Amino acid sequence: MSLTLEQVQRIAHLARIETSESEALTTQGHLNGIFQLIEQMQAVDTAGVEPMAHAQDLSQRLRDDAVTETDRRAAYQAVAPETEAGLYLVPKVIE
């Protein structure tokens, strides 16, 4: 398998990473080298093997529905690129 330039550009768009055509070409070469390594997996018969998502097969722990955190909005927003009146500012999305 090898990725086409269009596929590289498509996943770069999905991942929201602006990529010029020359960057996409370099990336294409690297990704195809990496996928060559990954393709070794395809020779293995894994029929009937349960996928392992996690090192310990744990079920999700639940906690009481209680307030445990204090209000630290000011501290958390102090590290944001742009805020106003407690809101995060981004370019307008609805005219």
Add this chain to the structure above:
Amino acid sequence: MIHNSLKQLSQALAAKEISSVELTTLYLDRIARLNPEINAFVTVDRDKSLQMAQDADARLAAGTAGPLTGIPVAQKDIFCAEGWTTTCGSKMLANFVSPYDATVIRKMHAEAGLVSLGKTNMDEFAMGSSNETSYFGPVKNPWDLSRVPGGSSGGSAAAVAARLAPAATGTDTGGSIRQPAALCNLTGLKPTYGVVSRYGMIAFASSLDQAGPMAASAEDCALLLNTMTGFDERDSTSLDRPAEDYARALDQPLAGLRIGLPREFFGEGCSAEVMAAVQAAIREYEKLGATTVEVSLPNSHLSVPAYYVIAPAEASSNLSRFDGVRYGYRAPEYGSLDDMYAKTRAQGFGAEVKRRILIGAYVLSHGYYDAYYLQAQRIRRLIANDFAEAFKACDVILGPTSPSTAFKLGEKAADPVQMYLSDIYTIAVNLAGLPGMSIPCGFAGGLPVGLQLVGNYFAEAQLLNVAHRYQLATDWHQRRPAGLD
């Protein structure tokens, strides 16, 4: 004093031979002198460190000190620490001053009374095996300044190897504690997945990431690990287990210990000089009363391919949070919201991080999920089953940590696949979630060689025992690089 073990430092502090402020100053001065060349630290904050040292001295005077109170340590810059710049080696977070503490940091500061000397350099978002992907420049190996220290915890490794700190924290997703420990002649331990909280540890691949200690000896690692572990409500995969003293079994004799030697780790792919040092270590263990048995991990050759599906898949999801909205870098110029995301991420991430995000986005995308992501998870199960089978015949598994000694800066930087193969012996351990260590076992061409020990789940104390007994019988771990005094 700078070569002292944590136990010796602890005794010196308790006996008032030195104060924490004096000890911290000693290391801070050393960092100021030697770090410009080694680049192990990306952030040092003298005032903060000395304040912590003063607080520690107050605890020591009041008799409320713990075993490591007042001892300075270096923190990998992947851990959020309140008021400290926390960069994860990335331009994306170059100006991020964390508003909160990671659980590991909180435990080490507030509970144990350790003093942080600063934040150590690392591969960007822990993605790398040479520390060359850091936005803040490569770290140099104190054993040979033209060589890499390994990665991703390369700054922590170089800091301890150059004695800029007595010990450090690291994190290990595919070998990032063990491989740099091997390349810098340190002892490093990656605990069982779930033993150390991941809260506030910037996520790379959440089902694999695990923090652990890096130090000069197994004993130092055991003492440091004691301050790091414990159940944490804030980490959904944290394990609720009784507290352990990881130093409790250090001195147990090794008579009767069964060491498994996986034949896949003793074949081609490993340099002859590394293999010679590993074989000598096996003979030393036999002298200590251990027996060896050949075991097999027949799917281990699939660990690198499976890892490079699973880790990027998780990374592409984890790193979607860096969008220029709530924290971190935002591109200076942009049009629409989408354009802001795309430019912010294009400018804020380095090449290796982008590559892994793209691999992840691809293997999770429609039509490829089953062939890649599910297949990788099934292979992960096979790899974990291999270990379970092997542990029926042995107590610990032994082999090389890394197939080579420290390579030259730039040697593998242009070829991602060659770089990924630096971790062929370490990755399977993360996929299975097992504890693993690297300990010094010799030198080749003047460069350190690391021996990997892998234990069964929750066998940290046993691994530390196996490492400690070897370190009582050998002095490899006490060798120090020349020219750094």
